[in-house]
Amino acid sequence: MTSSIFGKKISRRSTLKGLGAAATGIVAGPGFVRYAQAQSSAPIKIGFQAHRTGIGAAYGRWYEKTTNAAIKAINDAGGINGRMVEVIVEDDGTDPGRGAEIVGKFATQYKVDVAYGTLFSHVVIGSAPVAGEMKLPYFVVSEGHHVASTKLNRYVFQPGITDVKSQIQAMAPWISAYAGKKVTQIFPDFAFGYDHRDYLPPALKAQGADVIAQIAIPPTESSFTKYFPQIPADTDVIYHVMVGPAVLTFVKELGEFYGGSGPKLFGFIDSLEAVDINSPGLEFLNGSHFWEGAPRYAQDNDTDAMKAYRAAVGIDENGASVDDPKDVSTAAHMFGCWETLYVIKKAMENADYKGPEDRGKLVEATEALTEFAEGPEHPQGPKTFNGKIHQCFGIQNISVVEDGKLKVVHKTTIEDGLYEPEGDYTTQPL
Amino acid sequence: MTGRDGKAIALHGGVIAALFALNFVLPEYHHGVLARVLVLAVFAMGYNLLFGYAGLLSLGHAMFFAAGLYGAGLPMYHFGWGVLAAFLSGLSAATILAFVIGMLALRTKGVAFMIVTMMFAQVGYLLVYYFGSWTRGDEGLVIQQHARAIEIGATTLDLTEPTTRYMTALFLFSVVLLVTFALVRSSFGRVLIAIRENEERTRMLGYDTFANKLVAMVASGAICGAAGAAYLILFGYVGSTFASIQYSILPLLWVLLGGASTTLGPLVGTVLMFYLIDGSGDLLKTYAPGWNISHLGIVGAALIILVLFFPKGILGTIRDRWARWLP
Numbered sequence: 001m002t003s004s005i006f007g008k009k010i011s012r013r014s015t016l017k018g019l020g021a022a023a024t025g026i027v028a029g030p031g032f033v034r035y036a037q038a039q040s041s042a043p044i045k046i047g048f049q050a051h052r053t054g055i056g057a058a059y060g061r062w063y064e065k066t067t068n069a070a071i072k073a074i075n076d077a078g079g080i081n082g083r084m085v086e087v088i089v090e091d092d093g094t095d096p097g098r099g100a101e102i103v104g105k106f107a108t109q110y111k112v113d114v115a116y117g118t119l120f121s122h123v124v125i126g127s128a129p130v131a132g133e134m135k136l137p138y139f140v141v142s143e144g145h146h147v148a149s150t151k152l153n154r155y156v157f158q159p160g161i162t163d164v165k166s167q168i169q170a171m172a173p174w175i176s177a178y179a180g181k182k183v184t185q186i187f188p189d190f191a192f193g194y195d196h197r198d199y200l201p202p203a204l205k206a207q208g209a210d211v212i213a214q215i216a217i218p219p220t221e222s223s224f225t226k227y228f229p230q231i232p233a234d235t236d237v238i239y240h241v242m243v244g245p246a247v248l249t250f251v252k253e254l255g256e257f258y259g260g261s262g263p264k265l266f267g268f269i270d271s272l273e274a275v276d277i278n279s280p281g282l283e284f285l286n287g288s289h290f291w292e293g294a295p296r297y298a299q300d301n302d303t304d305a306m307k308a309y310r311a312a313v314g315i316d317e318n319g320a321s322v323d324d325p326k327d328v329s330t331a332a333h334m335f336g337c338w339e340t341l342y343v344i345k346k347a348m349e350n351a352d353y354k355g356p357e358d359r360g361k362l363v364e365a366t367e368a369l370t371e372f373a374e375g376p377e378h379p380q381g382p383k384t385f386n387g388k389i390h391q392c393f394g395i396q397n398i399s400v401v402e403d404g405k406l407k408v409v410h411k412t413t414i415e416d417g418l419y420e421p422e423g424d425y426t427t428q429p430l
Numbered sequence: 431m432t433g434r435d436g437k438a439i440a441l442h443g444g445v446i447a448a449l450f451a452l453n454f455v456l457p458e459y460h461h462g463v464l465a466r467v468l469v470l471a472v473f474a475m476g477y478n479l480l481f482g483y484a485g486l487l488s489l490g491h492a493m494f495f496a497a498g499l500y501g502a503g504l505p506m507y508h509f510g511w512g513v514l515a516a517f518l519s520g521l522s523a524a525t526i527l528a529f530v531i532g533m534l535a536l537r538t539k540g541v542a543f544m545i546v547t548m549m550f551a552q553v554g555y556l557l558v559y560y561f562g563s564w565t566r567g568d569e570g571l572v573i574q575q576h577a578r579a580i581e582i583g584a585t586t587l588d589l590t591e592p593t594t595r596y597m598t599a600l601f602l603f604s605v606v607l608l609v610t611f612a613l614v615r616s617s618f619g620r621v622l623i624a625i626r627e628n629e630e631r632t633r634m635l636g637y638d639t640f641a642n643k644l645v646a647m648v649a650s651g652a653i654c655g656a657a658g659a660a661y662l663i664l665f666g667y668v669g670s671t672f673a674s675i676q677y678s679i680l681p682l683l684w685v686l687l688g689g690a691s692t693t694l695g696p697l698v699g700t701v702l703m704f705y706l707i708d709g710s711g712d713l714l715k716t717y718a719p720g721w722n723i724s725h726l727g728i729v730g731a732a733l734i735i736l737v738l739f740f741p742k743g744i745l746g747t748i749r750d751r752w753a754r755w756l757p
Binding site for chain 1: 466566570571573727
């Protein structure tokens, strides 16, 4: 049977030939190629919610450097499931409102495979509902207890850095044994401080020590001397966790108040991340102790994995940028980015992850993880992972300030930081 | 009804109809964005009632938005209240707060009023920290997805479902837009404009300007509180950031951009500012990769340009030049 269009005769054979050619053309066309390859070689997209600006900017910059280094290492080694990894960075201004909008943007505009990288707790908590509603796996590097508290949702994970409740608990045996039995806490009167306020006293109690005073400093405070007379005279150890721009003033005024004598000092390095320990006014910190997630300064017994990690990220033996010795890193936390990306890789490989339709499988595969061995993928040390509370637990470092450097004097065990789970995310529907 | 009235009514009806239609055509991302923007536009409309029409420049409206957020969020989180009860709680909290603050702050004028409202808002912000064991301070609280639903008989209205959320936001926006539209065209609205233009003369004409300003303050606070309560219910998070000075400046900026004392200006300003911030990230990344400018930097630059070149905002300029009938 033939028909005529514009005077040209078309046979069934020529029609089929034409359809065949058209189909071939469509398949060969750029749009279709992209679609056909979407499952095989299109990059895996990770939405990086970065604190490029706002109060978290110093951390954010180093989180970004670490992320870029890890992604380069992963891609150089063949990517994830044979696919390259692409990172899409959006600045959240360290603001929870904007953070939530950005996670929504990752899910619905960029259509990323996972969202990742958030540090500040209020941004994590503000963004978590969107991740849950959009069913977008959201891997944070925040150290807050919010994930492990099981108050968020099934799509939020923290597999690359130990949470602060565990960190505090792990510090207690050493403080009690080596620093003193009577502890006064000074902490910022906001949520980061509340974790220390709430979790340190029972942890110390279990070790036979006591918190004898808790001094909360309002978030708007810029001078601290007036709070120091509240420190009881029989204090053995001052436990301080001030953060933010006022920390240098805090440390300087505390030093001037005691004039070189006074109780021992124990702090979380959060106070001085990205700050040179040899800055003017910090001299009196000499001899005091700090918690560090990963050591800022290169240590004599660093593993090859730790050395390789530091070289890849680009930090020198003082924990500053190899390009600028004054640019001090956030070494105690940023390793969490490196390790989280390798956890994402591992979970995607275990789930045989193909694309967003496999997000549920990815969540289950992540929950099924239990241990991360120390090595190039986990240079900070070995970790266990509790899939029910979506939280990892690792070793912690206690360092002393000596000759203008931080030297690790004690490493805790994973068991020091373990606590009873407060819930179970796996009971929530996917 | 005059031709002027007809045009205004048609315009407002048309905007609501267009927003309704957008639900069916917008891509997923912009659909989600507009739901959020509609709620924030309600916040801006509340601000506009006091600033645009009554001429009272408050620098503390974050406290009313936050009163709505916390008024709804705290009972939902701690006592398991339902959505409707929580919304009414947030609305009531903001309304009562606006009455109390109005009674005190309206004794001042001009710069003093700005400072007093800012100080009260700062007190509100610090109270969030003071009651940190309830509010969790800056970290804030998450309202779980399953709690953000309304049971109607055997049916459950899931307010986290995108279309339901959009329609709920549009419903609130439409109600507030129509209420604002009616208010500003009423004799009360005209008294507010008279107060803005010349308070002494208005008083001389026999109007109780304090009472009228107080009603405007309470209505403004209530609308902002409704926006806060809706934000909490629809998006599931409350934290101290929403009580900070930043959230007092933002509605001012949205209103200035869209056009103060225009009923639709707050919507225009909120939409444009959102996309300005959202798009600026990509533009900066492409054309100025080394500049670490935050979205607040964009907000600040927009504010300076506005004050210098477009003091009446977009719809204010359109009204001046081409459409005198715009309410």
